[in-house]
Amino acid sequence: MKLGAALAILYLVLVQPNHPQAMTWGALAVFPLELPVIVAALLALGSGRAATALRIALIAVVWVILLLKLADFATFMAFNRGFNLVVDYHLLPAAWMLAEGSLGAGLAWLALGAAVLALGGLAWGLWWATGVLAALRLPRAARILALALAPVTAAVAVAEIGAARGAWSLPEAIDPPGAAFTARVGLERAEQALIARQDLARFAQAAQRDPMRDRAPQLDALGPRDLILIYVESYGRSSHDNPLYAQTHRDTLRKAQDKIAQAGMAMRSGWARAPMVGGQSWLTHGSVASGLWLDTQSRYRALLASPRRTLFHFAAQAGRRNVAIMPAHVLPWPEGSYFGFDAIYNADDLGYQGQPFNWVTMPDQFTLAAFERLELSRPDRAPLVAQIALVSSHAPWVPVPELLPWDTLGDGQEFDQWALSGDPPEVVWRDHDRVRDQFRQAIDYSLETVGDWAARQGDRAPLIVVMGDHEPARFVSGVEGFDVPLHIIGPADLVARFDGLDWAAGLLPDPATPSLPMDALRDLLLSRLSAEPAP
Structure with a gap:
């Protein structure tokens, strides 16, 4: 009974989706390829110091990835994208302000307390589940077999991760019996953080360059x-x-x-x-x-x-x-x-x-x-x-x-x-x-x-x-998509300066008109509202 409960806890944590659309009963049918790796490693090490160190490291990693999955779930619902550790940490106070405004301070604090208790209970559950596996008394031959199986099962998980990410293709004869989804989420979030830092460095360089800096006069077509x-x-x-x-x-x-x-x-x-x-x-x-x-x-x-x-x-x-x-x-x-x-x-x-x-x-x-x-x-x-x-x-x-x-x-x-x-x-x-x-x-x-x-x-x-x-x-x-309507309203001579963009007359935009990215609007306004527009 204890062994079954321990395996169930690990199974459910590892198959936890990170997207609202994946939260279906079908998610339970996807076998987590990380599970046999964890079980084999814990059985091989037993209940010694090495096993304790492995359990601590394992629980920390799985718990953090679970938090990232939950954060993904929230940001997919709100922003239609995953959570980025480097750039999205500021969303926590913003989410709290929205929760207080929507639910009231009392219910918001109650929900926060329940969430903290649930996450703490989950960490304890993982510690108990891994402890049950590590405490199993097996013959020496069985532990040697588990030690031999650990790298094999890990190789299967790595192969599935690489295939799922498009890094390589597996032979048709090899079909992993599940998915190493939790490990893949952790890997992708780590890579995403590195890419975000590199992107910020490129952005800082781009911010130094401005094609409109030396153009004058600006906005003179507006007059008074x-x-x-x-x-x-x-x-x-x-x-x-x-x-x-x-x-x-x-x-x-x-x-x-x-x-x-x-x-x-x-x-x-x-x-x-x-x-x-x-x-x-x-x-x-x-x-x-x-x-x-x-x-x-x-x-x-x-x-x-x-x-x-x-x-x-x-x-x-x-x-x-x-x-x-x-x-x-x-x-x-x-x-x-x-x-x-x-x-x-x-x-x-x-x-x-x-x-x-x-x-x-x-x-x-x-x-x-x-x-x-x-x-x-x-x-x-x-x-x-x-x-x-x-x-x-x-x-x-x-x-x-x-x-x-x-x-x-x-x-x-x-x-x-x-x-x-x-x-x-x-x-x-x-x-x-x-x-x-x-x-x-x-x-x-x-x-x-x-x-x-x-x-x-x-x-x-x-x-x-x-x-x-x-x-x-x-x-x-x-x-789907990120388009928003844009309306120009004003004197006919100023509105006419926006001709040539295929924008519709009136307040009902043509569905077929291509959208302009918002970062193009500053220069568009400066150019169209200047007597000598930029090229």
Whole structure:
């Protein structure tokens, strides 16, 4: 009985998948080729000091790889990619903040405590299971046989790993009776860490080179008009391609398109390709601002340590005032000083006195109204270049406010009727269909708000660039890819400067239009909005 339980523990740990789609009963049928290696080694060494050292090393390695599998599971769900030790460690505090905002502090701490206990119990279970095997009393001949089998079974596991990774092909007569998946995950994560470090070194070199550095003047085609970049959280191609969302969101865009046209403004729409999905919006903001591809936090940190000039540095050189409206920031943003902003408005700076919408600090309508109050209405101001990161469409997508008449907005308490309504996230998120419907409503509110606000700006004639920052998690978006919609709204003469890109007129992008990577947008804006565009 004890032997069977010990083998079962090792078996289950070794076959544990690292991807949500692999979490099926079929995963139990894949025999772990590491198991006979472990069993043979423990039987050969017995219960002496060598066996104890092997057990400690074995448990440490298997336990760490199990943690990496669990981390992979989480990042595949959120970002559609595996976990990278070098660049993703920062996701832990971000995940904790999201858990507190979605579940509440009490449930978040309870979940954390349960996870710690489970991992500790697993380590003890592995120690007990390996101890059972090491304590088996076998004849000397049986231990010699186990010692002989250990390298043979290890060779079979290595052969399967190499074949699975494409390093070599096995003869047709040789078919390993399973997979050494756990060992392969450990090997791949170690290689991934080394590659990430090398990639960061190359990125640091690329950050030193800037094709726009010596080009002047910049942004002079704007004249006295403002340039406003608005990021709509979690707004991706799924709003146009997924039938769950497309009718709602495209109808809202059509209505906004009519309002904006009536205000005398022109529009173009295309696609941009984000560097990630599911979160980390600052990677999108940084890619657009710097003209460099920021698909990891380490690249972002390397950018902050580089002399790279951002869109806002060029705007300052042209005599423009640069501001960032960041309602998601409940703490200071020291990295913001790198980007060249003259003013950064975090959540506390925007004047919102209403109730938060769980993780979301304030509705998008209030954020845009605060931007008008704090910056657009300033007398005798310089032309602006503004970055506005909206958050109403950020998970958990409950509750969702409604658009109010702009002249009725006060300090934000008028939104409390929605902030305090409906089921909390921990109830809604038990049902994925409800989550998707809340996402549909949240994105629709943001699109309606942005469209209505843009139509109000007709007499002020800014150039407005509206884009999604990334797709939501794949279980919500229901589509593959990294594309997000990109809308240019403004005076006809400025919008016409983006002709030749095959972007569609209006707010409905053509599905066949190729997407531009977000790191191309800085130079595109600088070139198209300068009197003498770069080649």
